[in-house]
Amino acid sequence: MVGWGADGGAWQWRRRLFAWEEGLLGECVERLSNFVLQVDLANRWVWKLHSTHRYTVHSAYSYLTSVDNNIFEDFKHFLWLKTVPLKVNIFVWRLFLNRLATKDNLLKMNVLEANNVACSALCGKEEERDHLFFQCDHYGRLWLLISNWLDIVTALPGELNTHANQFCALWGLSKNSMTAFSIIWISVLFVIWKDRNRRIFQNQFDQLEALLERVKFQTYWWLKANCICSLLIINFGDKSYYFVYRLSCNVLSVFFPCGCFLASLVCM
Helix, strand or coil: CCEECHHHCCEECCCCCCHHHHHHHHHHHHHHCCCCCCCCCCCCCCCCCCCCCCCCHHHHHHHHHHHCHHHHHCCHHHCCCCCCCHHHHHHHHHHHCCCCCCHHHHHHCCCCCHHHCECCCCCCCECCHHHHHHHCHHHHHHHHHHHHHCCCCCCCCCCHHHHHHHHHCCCCCCHHHHHHHHHHHHHHHHHHHHHHHHHHHCCCCCCHHHHHHHHHHHHHHHHHHCCHHHHHHHHHCHHHHHHHHHHHHHHHCCCCCHHHHHHHHHCC
C-alpha cells in the first residue's frame, strides 16, 4: 500500500490485487468502517488480549489455543517439549496440522504440477504426510531399525496420531517414559524430513543405517542437554537403567569406554 487517496477515499496499490487479497481487503475495509481518524492524535498499536495493551507471546498463544481446544487435544503432549530445539517443535506443530511442505500440499497451492508429486524415497507412491513418515516402503524400514535398536517387537500403524500414541507408550504410561519415547519419535521424524529434503535439493541418498545413527546421536544430545538420562535412572528402576545403557552403548561407544560413561551418567 502506497498511501491514502483524497480525503481517505481510496487506497493506491503497487500492483493489481489477487482474488484472495481482494477478499482480505474487503474484510479490512469492513473492520475500519466504524473508525474515525483524528489528525490531532498520534497513532499507536493496542493489543487487546493483554491488560497492558502490549503484545506478549503468552497472550497470543493462549488465545490461539483457546479458540478451539479440539484442534490440539489429540497431540498437545507432543508440542513445545523443552528438551527439543525450537525449530523442531515448530516442525512437530506443523506436522500435526498438516502444514509441512509435502508434495501433496504444494500441489494444492499450485506450486507443483500433478505429475511431480511422487514420493522422494522413490517408492512409486504419492508423497503426503502419513505416507512419507509412516507408510513409505523405504522410511518404513527405518522404524523397524528403531524398534530393533530399542529391543522392541511391535507393528506400528500408518496414521500420524495412532502411530504417535502407540510408539510413545511402548515402555509404559509413566510421564518420564512417554516423554523419553516422544523425544525418540520426534527425532526419527525430523531425520526423515531432513533426509527427504537432502534427496530433493542436494540429490544425496543416504543408507538407512546412516539415518539410524543420526537418530541415535540426535536423541542422545537432546536428552543429555536436559539431563533426561539421569532422570530416567532415578525414576524407572532397572528398565530405565537398561534404556540409558542401550542409548550410551549404541550411541557413544565410539567416544567413551562404556563402563566409564555409564558411571558418569549415574553420578549426574
